[in-house]
Amino acid sequence: MPKRVVIGLLGPTLDRGTGPKRWEFWRPTVSLCQHEELLVDRVELLHQAKFDELAKQVEADIRLVSPETTVRRQLIEFDDAWDFDTVYGALHDFARSYAFDLEHEDYLLHITTGTHVAQICLFLLAESRHLPARLIQTSPPQKSRGASAGSYSIIDLDLSKYDRIAQRFAQETLEGLSFLKAGIQTRDKQYNRLIEQIEHVAIHSTHPILLTGPTGAGKSQLAKRIFELKQHRRQITGRFVEVNCATLRGDGAMSTLFGHRKGAFTGAVTDRKGLLREADGGVLFLDEVGELGLDEQAMLLRAIEEQQFMPMGSDRDVSSAFQLICGTNRDLVSQVAQGAFREDLLARINLWAYRMPGLAQRRADIEPNLAYELDRIARHTGRQVRFNKEAKENFMRFALASDTPWSANFRDLAAAVTRMATLAPGGRIGTRQVEEEVARLREAWRGTLASPEDLLVREVLGDQPIDLFDQVQLAKVIGVCRASRSLSEAGRQLFQTSREQRKSVNDADRLRKYLAKFGLNWDSVTATD
Secondary structure, X not given: OOEEEEEEEOOOOOOOOOOHHHHHOOOHHHHOOOOOOOOOOEEEEEEOHHHHHHHHHHHHHHHHHOOOOEEEEEEOOOOOOOOHHHHHXXXXXXXXXXXXXXXXXXXXXXXXXXXXXXXXXXXXXXXXXXXXXXXXEEEOOOOOOOOOOOEEEEEOOOHHHOHHHHHHHHHHHHHHHHHHOOOOOOOOHHHXXXXXXXXXXXXXXXXXXEEEOOOOOOHHHHHHHHHHHHHHOOOOOOOEEEEEHHHOOHHHHHHHHHOEOOOOOOOOOOOEOOHHHHOOOOEEEEEOHHHOOHHHHHHHHHHHHHOEEOOXXXXXXXXXXXXXXXXXXXXXXXXXXXXXXXXXXXXXXXXXXXXXXXXXXXHHHHHHHHHHXXXXXXXXXXXXXXXXXXXXXXXXXXXXXXXXXXXXOHHHHHHHHHHHHHHOHHHEEOHHHHHHHHHHHHHHHOXXXXXXXXXXXXXXXXXXXXXXXXXXXXHHHHHHHHHOOOHHHHHHHHOOOHHHHOOOOOHHHHHHHHHHOOOOOHHHHHOOO
């Protein structure tokens, strides 16, 4: 059996007493060693130098009640027992310097003595595993029982051992994920992992979040769900304020975002608060943030960093504390290089950046989104609409085909379901409605239908623009990589002719460098999930 070691602070008040009458009082540190069923092999007694005599008395008394227990007095110093910084620092230093032997010793952390500040610090050090111990709390005896040792309870901070608590946290996490996905049970593994991280960041961070991806990928809906999740957890008190930056131009942009004073410009007949102030205490979603002008970008940067800005025509700053979410379908890095977007602003909003995949990259989620759209229509119209079996099979075959581009992403899908549901006789979508809708979509996409090479490159690069020459070449390279078992095998096939003319051959390195030109690697081009 491992030895049991108790680590605890000397209690100058509760552990007091030097005369014979001290035995008439309950003293937590001494009583800890009086429990017959709790054998303590060693006590690490932490105390300040000014309480050295009391520590010696407690050590002697423990020796009397429990001869098998060794006491080691450990000096720690802090000027103010109620100052969090100094107390935590002293205890943290002790934890870092102590030689724990987890293989042969079991540690208990006594949290009955010491100030409340000290008890909180010990709890935090145990929770962070700086002190790898379970907590032990002692209580004085009840007079009716007459047990001089009192009672104790042991608390293990490993929450995984507490089934009900663990289940509660797991359930809250699942509810948060479902919340962000609008209740849609998505099947795409990568998207689920993406939402898991966004859920965690939304709850634990107030820094800006940047959502990128093609138009119609669901950036606006996700921003609203993040707001509702934070609102549900009472993390915010304000509104959700959304603005499409592509609609803002000139003085109107400044006024809309930052407000103005009466007379600031022609037509400013009254004061205006501006959207940043309206979002105070809530969430501001700037969709298409890449469309903002440089002047607006400069003011936005200050508003993010200082939570202050100056409305047009005003000589005084106003304040607004908001959570910022930005959305864009543009490559902001390229815009920075072109001088169209501020590098310092991008650095500020790019801490938590997530790329939303388009529908073509989430084909596994088409069926659950199909059901979601039908349920949404039922809630809005009060009319239940469903596919018949053959019609649904036909539509899914079309929806999942690799040459179906879904160029407007979920907007295309929502519009298609709405049209079919509206035209469905008796609330049943049949093959006729599906055939008509497929023809309508193909006509709308005519001229924009992507080739298989297009889709293959888009699957790997997203919407990153590249020349047609590079696209054709890269598509071939991706195909060879996916048909090969290793980077070296793919390299040998791709450089079969030129390798014979080289003295030094490293096909894998040549292929690795080629992929790196596009920001790719072996794993990213061969992943198919």
